[in-house]
Amino acid sequence: MKFVVLMFVSLVLASCFNEGDCLISATNYVHFQFKKKTNITTDTTVAFTSITVSNSNSLLLQDSLSSELLIPLDISTDATSTTFIFHRADDVDNPTITATDTLQVTYTKQSKVISRDCGAFTFYHNLKIIRTNLSSAQIKIISTDLIKDPTSSGPSAYAINYQILY
């Protein structure tokens, strides 16, 4: 009887200390989609000459055509807002006419330990636009949380945060 008990104890112990899979849904990327003003269900391609993000000296991209973008939030420990500056051609067919759009967003951060093997990550919530030159009719808020599907890749893996209508 005691031997059976010990066997049972060993089996239960062996099953107690498992670590989960490393599936991380945390991200600092804001997902923008660009749609036509005249038909918000249709994608529009925007010719960006450059995009800059506050607290970063690098350009996110240069001379690129896009209908959706993933732009990172400032990850510094004391940052609670990030400013994005989009330099773009106002007319795709005429790149000499340019426009600049500015978006400043605030957010809250929560750090979570996922597991010992995966590590700790920052989760961004309550995304809010506090400053922009775009009209409110041009911005559609889809999600205020930054999250990604860890089982897939590409922009579609990230939750859409804003749709900008041009």
Add this chain to the structure above:
Amino acid sequence: MLSIIRYCISVYLALLLAQFAQAQEKTTTTTKPKAIPKPKIDYSPSALRVGTDIISLVKTGQTFKGWELNGDIDFSRYYLAVDVGSWAKNLTLNNGNYTNGGTYFRMGIDVNFLTNDPDRNMFFLGFRVGHSLFHETLTYQATSPLFSPANYQLSNGSVSGGWGELTTGLRVKIWKGLWMGYTARMKFAPGTKGNSATLAPYDMPGYGIVQNKPWWGFNYQVFWRFAWRKLPPVVVKKD
């Protein structure tokens, strides 16, 4: 006329049958044996069993320091069980370090299902309510293209939490007052309060990883039973 006679006879026979049946019923009621009165259950406690979790002591090292004391007191086949413990962890993460420390207690009832065992060994099912008070710190490095790595340092000074448990296990008498046993726990419904908004509680002493619901626990325990009165010998029922 003949039909009236027939009718009268049939009514008489029916009444006779009914009377006979009633008489039979009375006979069976009177012959039914009297129910033997059940012996009165003695709920007064007879002993206090105090023990410790061997697994906590064996696990104690670089990453884990902890102890747990267990006690129960009998009320017939029902046992009031109390566990008190402490644990502290120091975990190296893939991108940082996590430490915590705190104390906890659990309280609940175990029900013994081995009521015919002459040694009063136990196989029990029970439940517990747990409460923990702890602190934790987290340091880690976040990285992202375009930005310099950011070193986060966060802490939760005083977090309290609670949970429920379903338990099962054995208590086996080894020698005189020495008992050994195990308790397997299914812990559920963890809740915490008092943490900062910037750090989600990770590991709650007594419960484990807060985001795992349910979570499992296991104790292998040694006890000493302090008895203050002798219980009557168990009458083993034979089938």
